[in-house]
Amino acid sequence: MTIQQQVQTIRVRGLEKSYDKLDVLRGVDFDVARGSIFALLGSNGAGKTTVVKILSTLLKADAGAASINGFDVATQASEVRETISLTGQFAAVDEMLSGWENLVLVARLRHLDDPDLIADELLARFSLTDAGARKVSTYSGGMRRRLDIAMSLIGNPPVIFLDEPTTGLDPQARIEVWQTVKDLAEGGTTVLLTTQYLDEAEQLADRIAILHKGRIIVNGTLAELKQLLPPARVEYVEKQPTLEDVFLALVGSGAKDSATGNHRISEERP
């Protein structure tokens, strides 16, 4: 590993947060290396969104410190905001506008040159070109989610937060989002995502941390986490397809869009 890869883009130390009498975070510590994917796992109500809100400067911690690219989230909030983008747990797209208009709007708000071109490129990258002129209110959940992620990439932020990026998506749309996230990290973007899905963390994350009762109870690579349990007994079983295998075989997966190289998803096929 080179020194460059060891640079910690996100540093979190001793984060505490309570809502009235409810102690949600009781001393959360972790680091995220530049260009890596870090998955924060936890049950409903564990405090994942609370961590993301603090790191994205939407909420103040009661104690502890966190920095993004060296900027303190509490005292250098505007620098942090220029470094990050957030795709929240609930889609932030405007239903009454088209996909293209949503993208142009955000590009204008960020004072970028050529918002129209940025919108066209992102629609193509997320296989939404054909739907680009339609109102978002007519989109499926997967299309909305991809548009939401596309919006968060405007301006090429080096750090992105994805709060439960695939909740509510069908298996094929989830794989689409996973590929998008992998591509981002390969391009050097640092990704912190939260999820309740263990397979999502397995598929995507370089490191996985489990948030439980206000603290990170384990933090490591998938291989390190698996070593926490005793070695599996060797058993001979007939390998049955999973329901997901069956679903994907029947509805088709991995159909590549020849123009963009992106995977197409079922709802866009005739």
Ligand SMILES: Nc1ncnc2c1ncn2[C@@H]1O[C@H](COP(=O)(O)OP(=O)(O)OP(=O)(O)O)[C@@H](O)[C@H]1O
């Ligand atoms: N503004 C608030 N006021 C009071 N309690 C809150 C507030 N926001 C969150 N909580 C509580 O804090 C706890 C953690 O919430 P949080 O949204 O961070 O959990 P989460 O891990 O993101 O859960 P989920 O998986 O359901 O999204 C929950 O018990 C929640 O009810």
Ligand SMILES: [Mg+2]
């Ligand atoms: Mg949440």
